[in-house]
Amino acid sequence: MAGYAPKKFRGASGEDPELWLQEFRQWCESAGLDPAANARTRVRIHGVFESLLEDDARDWYETHIKGKNWECVNLLDNTGMANLTAFNALNNGAIQAVAANQFCGRAGVLHGQAAAVNTITGANFIPDHTVWDEDWSIVEGRPTDIAVNNPNANNGSTIVAPGIRIGQLIYRFKHYFPTITSEKSKLAFNAIV
Known part of the structure; x- marks a missing residue:
């Protein structure tokens, strides 16, 4: 197991999702979580990923990923x-x-x-x-x-x-997580409308 806790991701200004994802992958590897091993390990990685999201990142996950x-x-x-x-x-x-x-x-x-x-x-x-x-x-x-x-x-x-698997979630996170303040404002406004 990894000798340190995985880093949280809040989606705040200045946080780089790509860098966080690299660190998350390194943590998974050091913790012995090999996604090629089996579906159970992939589900575990998904759970850890979800548990590390807070604030804006959690809102994005709850709105655009969870239950879809x-x-x-x-x-x-x-x-x-x-x-x-x-x-x-x-x-x-x-x-x-x-x-x-x-x-x-x-x-x-x-x-x-x-x-x-x-x-x-x-x-x-x-x-x-x-x-x-x-x-x-x-x-x-x-x-x-x-x-x-x-x-x-x-x-x-x-x-x-049915559902969204961890590989699909990571693909979506890499390419569609809003990193610019104006994009986040559009998301917030669209949620109100």
Whole structure:
């Protein structure tokens, strides 16, 4: 176990979320919390992450993350896969076999390249559970209040996975946590309206 307590993050002016995240990762590694070990360890990392947020950062988490599901805006639900894990495991041939109209935006562009680039697999769309380096930009992953909608539901809607896992949370935190005072003001104003 780490010989020191993990640092809290408040989201105050002058605090760097990227630096805090690096320190949090180092603490997890020194505490023996390896996200590659198993799902239980990833859940534990998620719990520690949540417990370290205070003030503005806690408000951001409670408003934008907690209790939400994970929507893949650029993937529609007629892929034939039961869940995101199954989609991640698709090989190049299986990706090509999924109808092009099930992909939008950047995912549609990538799907269109799959025939020419045989290294494109499901993992290019749905990242592996690396926790620290998951890239959800291709499918435009984001928190949502929309009900769960599996990849094989076939009702013409976007895919929505249940809950938000730690890798998705860290991706969202890295790219969307408001660090500028004006951005925080917009969030506060939007919450009032």
